[in-house]
Amino acid sequence: MGIRERHTRDRPPPGRGLARGKPPGTARPRSGGYGARAGAHGGRTGGARLPGRRARGGSTPVIATAEGLLDGVRRWLAERGAEPTPAKVALAVREQGGVLGDSEVLRFTHLLRRELIGAGPLEPLLADPDVTDVLVSAPDQVWVERGGGLELSDVRFADATAVRRLAQRLAAAAGRRLDDAQPWADARLPDGTRLHAVLPPVAVGSACLSLRVVRPRAFTLVELTAAKKIPPGGNAVLRALVAARLSFLVSGGTGTGKTTLLSALLGLAGPAERLVLAEDSAELRPAHPHVVRLETRPANQEGAGRVTLQDLVRQALRMRPDRLVVGEVRGAEVVHLLAALNTGHEGGSCTVHANTASDVPARLEALGTAAGLDRAALHSQVAAALSVVLHLVRDRAGRRRIAEIRVLARDTAGFVVTVPALRWGEHAFVREEGWPRLKELLRERGQEIAS
Structure with a gap:
């Protein structure tokens, strides 16, 4: 006799166990839960004993372990094509385990929902x-x-x-x-x-x-300053940078907070501006009223349907962006981004992996030449397209922060180099040789910074 038949015949009378509908006190799932269907496999839940009824004519509990209950609920939901809603999971728990007290049903409902549609442990x-x-x-x-x-x-x-x-x-x-x-x-x-x-x-x-984890709300510059990710006085410089519509690049190693900082800066753009974001994985979440987000897509099992970041940058240029943003430059899309920033799309930005700010030109050169752009042309494009580099680091204590702000210039051979303008000192930004050039760039666009 199948499990379903046995429990249909032995169903407890009304009033026993948990009533139909949403279980009282059941925690609501996180917004945008993972939505796996009932037949998906979850992690094991261990071998904890469950209270259960003995099967007729035997001495073995119908469901003896949490793992057995989970498997039974999976089957129950799959047979009915039911989504694992609180009410359905509670009903499946009751039917699979026989007579359970309300507190036990609630406990296992939470466990099973976490296993079936959440991230498990x-x-x-x-x-x-x-x-x-x-x-x-x-x-x-x-x-x-x-x-x-x-x-x-x-x-x-x-x-x-x-x-x-x-x-x-x-x-x-x-x-x-x-x-x-x-x-x-x-x-x-x-x-x-x-x-x-x-x-x-x-x-x-x-x-x-x-x-x-991508948080639903971007941090503000005030919050980043309070968290000591931006030094005192840095807030005013960054606000002026965005208001001046200078094109900039955020660099740093893995996990240094590049996306966090870029999201905060994009939130400072004027409310009438249209931001078009092209990303490999949609992580930027600027607090701005007019944002268009584009995301890449891998090929299907037949090898068709792939959408690359290069494709997205080309499409973004046809969407009338006031600011074109590439989440992370890592390939041939750098050519289209530089071309766009050189044809009237001011205020654009991107992130790039680089160990130091002085490595940024070499990193862009490697990406550009791999895409077929010769070295001299690449450096000419970079010099005309980008103005500022914001470099982030993770210090020895694990804190992520802005290490320095640099301006781009050309050396005697015509190649792009980065010149330090502001460096995080002991207590605040310390001005370096590139500070006069940064002030000049901001002043040309109507942004004055106190000397």
């Missing part, structure tokens, strides 16, 4: 407002970034299979394939969280997950 970490990154290296190695360097969390998975199941379910929720034939995936989850996952044997020992 990672859910509390992703909900933490201070967490920016969650990294899973092994079942017992879940690391988090809270702005002060990586920390090993207390979260643990049952085994490597549980990590693999969660990785595949999150990838499926984002519409990406992740299996033995395609052992890695890079995607944006419905709530904006950026996912990267790699399966064994490419990832040795266990599946690896990297989750970058």
Whole structure:
């Protein structure tokens, strides 16, 4: 006799267990949850014993473990094609486990919702407002970034299979394939969280997950200054930079806060300006009333339908942007961006990976020449298109901050170099040799900075 038949016949009388409808006190899921369908696999929930009824004619509980209950609920939802709403999950728990008290149903409803449509044991970490990154290296190695360097969390998975199941379910929720034939995936989850996952044997020992949390609201310059990411006095310079509509580039290493700073600066653009953003993964969230966001797309299983960042930049130019923004320049799109900034699209910006501010010209040169632009032409384009570089670092304490502001100039050979204008000193910005040039650029566009 199947499970469904047994529990249909043995259904408890009205009043026992939890009533239909939304369970009272059930926590609402996070906005834009991962939406995996009922048949998706979640992580293991351990082997905790559940209160349950004994099957007729036997002494074994119908559902003896949390894992068994989870599997039964998956089957129940899949058979009915039901979404894992609170009411449906509560009903499935009641039917799979026989007679359960209200508190037990609520507890397992929360567990199952987290396993079926959330991020499983990672859910509390992703909900933490201070967490920016969650990294899973092994079942017992879940690391988090809270702005002060990586920390090993207390979260643990049952085994490597549980990590693999969660990785595949999150990838499926984002519409990406992740299996033995395609052992890695890079995607944006419905709530904006950026996912990267790699399966064994490419990832040795266990599946690896990297989750970058995108907050729904961008930080303001005031907040970044209060958090000591911008030095005293830097706020006025950055505001003048945006108001002057100078084209600028934000550089830095991985995880230095480039996207955070760029989002804050874009929020300072005039409310009548149209911002068109082209990104590999939509992470920029400027607090601005007129934003158009474009995102790349990988090819489908037949190899068709791919949309590159280069494609997006070309399309963005046809959308009447007042400011053209590229989330991160990493390939041939640099040619189209430089061309756009040289043809009247002032105030544009982008980010680029570079270890130091002085490395930025070499980084752009490498990208441009790989796209077929010769060195001399590339440097001419950069010199005419970009004015300022904002370089960010992560210091020894793990704090992310602006290290310096530089202006672009050409050396005696005609190649672009970056000249220090402001450097974060002991307490505030310290003026360097490029400061007069930065002041001149701002003054030419009606922005005065106190000497």
